Amino acid sequence: MGAGMAAHGTGERLRDEDPREIAGYRLLARIGEGGMGTVYLSRTRGEQPVALKVIRREYGSDPGFRSRFEQEVRAARRVQGYHVVPVVDHDTTGEQPWLASMFVPGLSLHEALVAHGPLPLPAVLRLVGCTARALTAIHTAGVVHRDLKPGNILLSDQGPYVIDFGIARAADATQLTASAGLVGTPQFMSPEHALGDPVGPAADVFSLGLIAAVAATGRHPYGDGGALTLAAQIANTAVRPPRLDVYDDTLRPLLERCLSPDPAGRIGTEELATLCERSAGHSPNDFTGWLPRPLTQELAARRRAPLPPSPEPTVTGSGPQPPHGPTFAAAPTAAPTVAPSPPPYAPTVPAAPPRTRTGLVVGGAVLAVVLAVVLTWTVARSDSASDGAREQGDGKQSGQPAHPTASGPKASPGSTSDDSGYTVVFRDRPLTLRSPSGANIVRVDLDVPQVVQDSPGREIMLSEISGGRWEFYTPMGKSVGKTPQECLQGARADVLPKEIKANDLPATLPVGALMCTVTTEDRLAMLEVTGITTGHGNLPDYTTRLTLWQKR
Known part of the structure; x- marks a missing residue:
């Protein structure tokens, strides 16, 4: 497994060895497991469903990892932007570090490709353009994803979202157990990452180019083979570049600019987003009918899937509370779900025609699986304020006292209320x-x-x-x-x-x-x-x- 973890369906019952509560978050179900730990379903005090990722004990016992984890997750929580869904809460002081994220209704690109085959070209272009804009927001905050792959792109009826970023680097210098395996996903690494060289934002662009190629055809541009074989070919790309002549004339120039062996020669995320949006012929905010009908139907079914109810007794003010957990609004009736953890791929299955089931040689779940999250802006902004006041122009900063209006005092709260908090x-x-x-x-x-x-x-x-x-x-x-x-x-x-x-x-x-x-x-x-x-x-x-x- 890699640095991520799977989160799937509404999960399975807690096992005897599982905790029942973490830092005031009452655990409802087990929804995933991977190289870095286990993911549980929980809820905030406002009954908003969250996914709580509890880090493995062998990581928690490493002071170096704790320090890196704190630094990386704090950076990830500052990310705000287009179609990114970062962490909303975390802690490194307990016996086991943990982080909390929110559900979004959707399924991973990996799962969609396995179940339904490659995407049509217009959907691929909108996928890549939207993901590129999300990477712009991530990179602007000083974060590099380092593990971008089909399992870390979540498809929804509102477009794709980038998930599970900001923690891969914390694990890189930590010696993992044999069961944990390698950090990252070799078949989606950039050449510099595969070679152990310094990794910057351009590495995420290379990974996105690989994802675009796979999404369009179901085949990895470096051919068939296992994850490590593909990683070796990627590392050697300056000598033996991939064959891109099989790709559509619209997509091929974009792949060539993403998959340059030299990081300095790769296209920037903003330019990539603009080119994709122009080729797709859609506004970056218009995702009406952007996915094939079978995927759209599956997304609708996932939104309707119920989440387990909160157990009794619920967390009260006198008991332990989440240290940073806000009181969110209650979960919507159509409860969000997350993508299931898929089985390993068969690496030699030939490519399937578009919009049919495919073997998909790239193995997104072979070495890494993911947690689906959604940004809680209030928490992210509060965390940023604690690190330093966020300024924009000459405007006020978060936390500034209310100011009077020229037309009279602010309206006082009315008596109308509900169970939303x-x-x-x-x-x-x-x-x-x-x-x-x-x-x-x-x-x-x-x-x-x-x-x-x-x-x-x-x-x-x-x-x-x-x-x-x-x-x-x-x-x-x-x-x-x-x-x-x-x-x-x-x-x-x-x-x-x-x-x-x-x-x-x-x-x-x-x-x-x-x-x-x-x-x-x-x-x-x-x-x-x-x-x-x-x-x-x-x-x-x-x-x-x-x-x-x-x-x-």
């Missing part, structure tokens, strides 16, 4: 997001709410500069419903790009769209788009209704 501050308050006149900028503060040209607190910026754009200062997502549970889920799982150009706004955020974010004052805000009209500048004017919740 939130209570209403105000509901359906009209708020117009109007195009600023001239080459100006305005900022939107959803906590107040108000739109002003200069404000120390804000969540959205409206700019008429360089053609016009909206920019989100806090991660903004699209919700499928108006409950706080659905709103929080949308803010985490269906995250919009940080910036939307003026021409893309009506298609990305049409009338009826529900936008959700956790504000800079740690409240939950939902903007419902009620109208779009032509503005005075490049930006359209938006009329919205704003609902604001705060934690009880």
